[in-house]
Amino acid sequence: MSRIFIPLDSAAVAVGADEVAAAIAEAHPEAEIVRTGSRGMHWLEPMVEVETAEGRVAYGPVSLADVDSLLEADLMAAGAHDLRLGRPEDLPFLQDQERLTFARCGITDPLSVTDYETHGGLEGVKKATGMSAEAICQEVMTSGLRGRGGAAFPAGIKWNTVSGANADQKYIVCNADEGDSGTFADRMIMEGDPLLLVEGMVIAGLGCGATKGYIYLRSEYPIAKRVLGQAIEQAYKHGLLGDDVMGSGKAFHLEVFMGAGAYICGEETSLLESLEGKRGQVRAKPPLPALEGLNGKPTLVHNVISLCAVPTILAKGGAFYRDLGMGRSTGTMPFQLAGNIKQGGLVEKAFGVTLKALVEDFGGGTRSGRPVKAVQVGGPLGAYIPPSRFDMPMDYETFAKIGAGVGHGGIVVFDDTADMAAQAKYAFDFCAHESCGKCTPCRIGAVRGSEVMAKVIAGENRETNLTLIEDLLEVMEDGSLCAMGGMTPVPVKSILDYFPEAVGRGTAKGGE
Amino acid sequence: MIDLPGGRSHLLPKYVLELSTKNEKGATVAANTVQPCSNTEDDPITAFVSETGGLMHALNALQARDGYIDAALVPKLAKAFNITKAEVKGVISFYDDFTKAPKGKHVVRICQAEACQAVGSRSLTAHTLEKLGIGLGDTTPDGHVTVEAVYCLGLCATGPAVMIDGHVKGRVAPADLDPILDAAEAEA
Ligand SMILES: Cc1cc2nc3c(=O)[nH]c(=O)nc-3n(C[C@H](O)[C@H](O)[C@H](O)COP(=O)(O)O)c2cc1C
Ligand code: SF4
Ligand code: FES
Numbered sequence: 001m002s003r004i005f006i007p008l009d010s011a012a013v014a015v016g017a018d019e020v021a022a023a024i025a026e027a028h029p030e031a032e033i034v035r036t037g038s039r040g041m042h043w044l045e046p047m048v049e050v051e052t053a054e055g056r057v058a059y060g061p062v063s064l065a066d067v068d069s070l071l072e073a074d075l076m077a078a079g080a081h082d083l084r085l086g087r088p089e090d091l092p093f094l095q096d097q098e099r100l101t102f103a104r105c106g107i108t109d110p111l112s113v114t115d116y117e118t119h120g121g122l123e124g125v126k127k128a129t130g131m132s133a134e135a136i137c138q139e140v141m142t143s144g145l146r147g148r149g150g151a152a153f154p155a156g157i158k159w160n161t162v163s164g165a166n167a168d169q170k171y172i173v174c175n176a177d178e179g180d181s182g183t184f185a186d187r188m189i190m191e192g193d194p195l196l197l198v199e200g201m202v203i204a205g206l207g208c209g210a211t212k213g214y215i216y217l218r219s220e221y222p223i224a225k226r227v228l229g230q231a232i233e234q235a236y237k238h239g240l241l242g243d244d245v246m247g248s249g250k251a252f253h254l255e256v257f258m259g260a261g262a263y264i265c266g267e268e269t270s271l272l273e274s275l276e277g278k279r280g281q282v283r284a285k286p287p288l289p290a291l292e293g294l295n296g297k298p299t300l301v302h303n304v305i306s307l308c309a310v311p312t313i314l315a316k317g318g319a320f321y322r323d324l325g326m327g328r329s330t331g332t333m334p335f336q337l338a339g340n341i342k343q344g345g346l347v348e349k350a351f352g353v354t355l356k357a358l359v360e361d362f363g364g365g366t367r368s369g370r371p372v373k374a375v376q377v378g379g380p381l382g383a384y385i386p387p388s389r390f391d392m393p394m395d396y397e398t399f400a401k402i403g404a405g406v407g408h409g410g411i412v413v414f415d416d417t418a419d420m421a422a423q424a425k426y427a428f429d430f431c432a433h434e435s436c437g438k439c440t441p442c443r444i445g446a447v448r449g450s451e452v453m454a455k456v457i458a459g460e461n462r463e464t465n466l467t468l469i470e471d472l473l474e475v476m477e478d479g480s481l482c483a484m485g486g487m488t489p490v491p492v493k494s495i496l497d498y499f500p501e502a503v504g505r506g507t508a509k510g511g512e
Numbered sequence: 513m514i515d516l517p518g519g520r521s522h523l524l525p526k527y528v529l530e531l532s533t534k535n536e537k538g539a540t541v542a543a544n545t546v547q548p549c550s551n552t553e554d555d556p557i558t559a560f561v562s563e564t565g566g567l568m569h570a571l572n573a574l575q576a577r578d579g580y581i582d583a584a585l586v587p588k589l590a591k592a593f594n595i596t597k598a599e600v601k602g603v604i605s606f607y608d609d610f611t612k613a614p615k616g617k618h619v620v621r622i623c624q625a626e627a628c629q630a631v632g633s634r635s636l637t638a639h640t641l642e643k644l645g646i647g648l649g650d651t652t653p654d655g656h657v658t659v660e661a662v663y664c665l666g667l668c669a670t671g672p673a674v675m676i677d678g679h680v681k682g683r684v685a686p687a688d689l690d691p692i693l694d695a696a697e698a699e700a
Contacts, residue, residue: 011670014682042669181625184666214564219572219609220665222678257565258572261608263663277567277593279606295564337669339630344669367631376626412627412668426629430663 002031002076005049005056007106009038009191010223011184016064017046023067024048028076037192039106040346041093043367049088052078058085093362098324099348100332101308105192111230113238116195124311125240128203129248136207137163140310142318144330149175149266149303150378150407150483152396158300161290162208165298170210172201173275173294173301176217176224177259177266180379182410185334186304188346190217190224193308194231195240198254200307202245203314205252208300213254216271219261228256263380263434267482268301270436281436282482303408305334326352329395329406337363339375339412349394356390358411370415374499376423378407380430381487383494384414384423404490420502424495425453431488442485445476449492462504466496557585557592567593567603571610580614616651616658618696620689621675624661627668636672637661639686643693657696 006012006021025033038045047060048070057078059070066083073081088094088106099105108115116122128136141156162170174197178186190197201213217225232254235241243251257275259265265274269283272294293299309331313321322330329351335358337344342364349358359365359375366372374384377394383404385392392398399406414423428449435442449472456465473489480486500506556573560566570589574581581604590597604610622637637648640659644652651658667673670682676692 010665010680011667011682014665014667014673014680015670045670178666179664181664182627182668183664184668187666220662220675223680258568259607260568260572260575260610261662262606274568275565277565277603278599279602338627339668339671341669380626410627410668412630414630418630423626423629426626430625434663 002028003051004028004031004033004076005036005051006033006046007038007192008035008110008223008227009045009106009188010221011042011188012038012045012047013223015045015061019064020046020048020062020067023064024071024075027067027071031076034109036107037105037110038188038345039088039094040102040188041088041091041343042345043343044085047085047088048075050075050078055087055089058088058091059083060085093343093345093347096362097348098332098350100312100321100324101189101196101305102193102334102346102348104196105189108193110192110194110227111234113195113234113240116193120315121195121311122199122240122246124314125199125202125206125246127314128206129246129250131206133163133207133209136203136314139313139318140207143309143313143321144318144325144328145306145309145313145321146329146396147303148305148309148333148408149268150180150381150405152406155302155306158290158302159204159207161288162210162298162300165291167298169212169295169297170208171294171297171299172204172208172210172213173268173272173299174201174213174215174307175266175268175271175301175303176215176221177263177271178218178221178304178408179263179266180382180408180410182338182376182379182412183336183408184338185336185346185409187221187224189304189308190221191227194228195235196308196311197228197304198231198235198240200310201254202240202252203310204300204302204307206245206248206250208298210298210300211251211253213252214275214294215254215256216259216265216275217256218259218265225256225258232256263430264436264484267436267484270482271301272299279436281438282484284481305408324350326350326393326395327397329397333394333406333409335394335409335411337411337413340366340368340415341413342367342369351395352393354390355385355392355394355411358394359390359413363413366413366415368415368417370417372413373416373418374414374420376412376414376491377410378405379410380427381405381483381490382407382410383490384420384498385494386498389498404494405487420495420499421453421457424492424503425450425457427488427491428453431484435484436482439479439481439485441476441479442481442488445472445485446488448472449476449488456503459504466503466505470496557588561592567595567600571604571607575610578614580611583612615660617656617699618677619658619660619675620693621660621662621665623663623665623667623671623673625664625668627664628671628673631671633672636674636684636686636689640689640693643690644697652697654697656699657693 044060049056049058073079104119137159145155146152245252264270265280270280274280289299334348431446560569589600665673667682674681674684
């Protein structure tokens with residue numbers, strides 16, 4: 001019986017994967033169609049793979065209109081066709097990656113525990129059940145893992161704090177609010193290998209002494225919601241979740257909690273407020289969530305990708321993970337190539353890869369075929385970087401040096417038609433729309449910034465208004481409680497610095 | 513309703529997605545409409561009172577059931593969750609997903625975030641609004657279509673991205689939306 005693999009990933013479904021799957025199923029009712037995650041080559045979606053004696057053979061991008069000719073070309077026997085790509089793992093885009101977290105994504109059935117285990121899953125949690133809580137935390141500390149949600153805080157320190165806290169109840173909270181434009185790594189892993197997240201959270205529970213976990217999921221991800229729900233069901237059935245996790249005698253229960261369309265709820269304290277059923281207003285720190293988090297109890301809050309690194313760290317050892325990457329940026333990062341890019345998708349690489357390699361070699365330049373004007377790295381609070389800086393390695397320290405951040409690893413490409421002044425205004429507009437309203441510099445400053453930027457765009461008293469904006473940025477940077485207001489200046493400043501001509505000023509910094 | 517060992521079914525997400533569209537050839541394919549799967553017979557106002565963050569579940573459930581949060585339910589919610597009416601209203605107004613009035617029969621959400629801007633979401637939005645003669649966030653006078661902003665659907669490498677009645681669509685050109693909008697407008 002032939003086996004066909006078609007992604008259920010949102011990016012594939014959005015370009016017709018469900019319809020292609022249905023058409024193939026109709027023509028070949030005897031075939032087994034496995035709905036997998038995406039391999040992360042989004043320009044080739046929907047990508048259809050067929051199993052052969054030599055491994056899987058891929059075709060893509062397959063539209064509904066291609067199905068008949070594919071079937072005529074004997075798709076089931078991997079016949080020749082214009083869309084035939086060969087073995088996916090031989091494609092340079094995948095060959096040049098270092099996939100740890102995304103090793104199974106696009107290959108296995110996301111809802112099959114057996115598939116998961118056959119492909120190396122559950123090794124980490126099995127090790128963890130035989131270890132003390134301190135030893136588990138130590139392994140995470142050794143790995144040098146830093147939070148992948150944006151702030152890049154060392155994970156080990158947080159684990160030790162929660163683990164060492166004394167309380168009748170502790171929580172593990174997964175931040176799956178992934179609001180940054182240009183990012184989809186959390187979504188892809190939740191849809192493509194959800195059991196990895198479950199395993200990571202179970203290990204966190206064992207390491208921190210927490211028995212209850214929540215995945216706070218944004219409502220814009222309906223497919224992730226469905227897949228996570230089904231994966232949790234499977235995890236309960238197979239004893240990965242429940243009162244006796246993997247025979248350890250320890251309990252861990254997990255549930256998905258739906259957000260309701262607020263970017264600020266990605267900020268961890270706002271998220272906790274929302275999880276308590278309140279407005280997502282940011283809390284002042286201290287107290288740290290690690291000591292007083294959800295319902296006032298010690299809570300480990302981590303991004304999806306941070307938690308998904310944990311099973312590998314336990315399975316292969318913290319030292320293995322630490323030895324990848326550069327300097328204090330250890331391990332791998334799933335970079336996400338987005339926007340106006342020819343070969344968009346997910347590239348998991350050790351830190352240190354350059355922007356140039358990502359945008360040009362992996363990405364193949366712009367989708368429009370026009371020259372690149374800028375890339376925004378790290379979401380709406382990230383800097384716009386010109387091609388003259390593309391030799392920059394992607395690591396936390398290099399980016400910090402230019403006042404920018406790697407954030408959640410999103411890289412959004414713009415071609416030379418981009419209007420950088422409009423992007424600067426958008427940064428203020430977004431902040432105004434998403435501000436939680438707690439502090440004045442953010443709430444009022446963003447609205448003011450947008451108004452003044454509109455005047456700059458209209459050519460009204462440019463210099464005076466630009467000086468006003470610079471003052472405003474300083475106030476927002478210094479006077480905001482969280483990074484929403486505090487880092488909205490980052491994209492705006494980067495535009496003033498690198499694209500001054502866009503606002504009617506002279507030459508860029510560094511002689512661009 | 514999904515059964516879990518040990519009576520743990522309540523730990524599942526409160527809503528699952530049903531498989532529900534038909535393709536051109538008439539076969540049923542996986543899609544993504546939100547359907548209440550549990551507690552359907554229970555009143556969403558009281559079903560979640562004892563859960564962490566229960567008010568969010570209740571509001572999500574009401575929004576899914578009614579298409580908006582009826583102001584008349586605010587006192588009941590306040591009583592059930594033992595908080596003030598002002599607090600309930602505060603939560604409703606904080607989140608974009610909760611609306612105070614019903615939307616159109618069809619809801620088109622167009623991504624307005626950076627990665628989609630880079631591939632033409634601004635002109636896609638302008639085209640759509642001009643065609644329907646409404647503003648962003650508005651509903652056509654006949655109540656057929658609402659067009660809303662959304663900030664990232666996680667389809668940033670296949671933009672411009674749109675969500676139509678809960679279904680995701682990528683690489684959307686104005687010409688792709690036109691027939692869908694025409695069909696929605698022509699509906700009785
Ligand atoms: C405005 C704002 C939005 C944020 N959005 C997210 C998000 O969507 N996902 C995320 O994991 N972290 C987000 N963060 C970072 C979190 O506050 C927090 O640092 C993170 O969840 C901690 O997990 P980590 O250590 O694994 O990174 C955001 C922060 C701010 C200020
Ligand atoms: S900076 Fe903005 S989002 Fe952050 S706490 Fe202040 S008002 Fe809220
Ligand atoms: S920016 Fe539009 S889908 Fe992410």
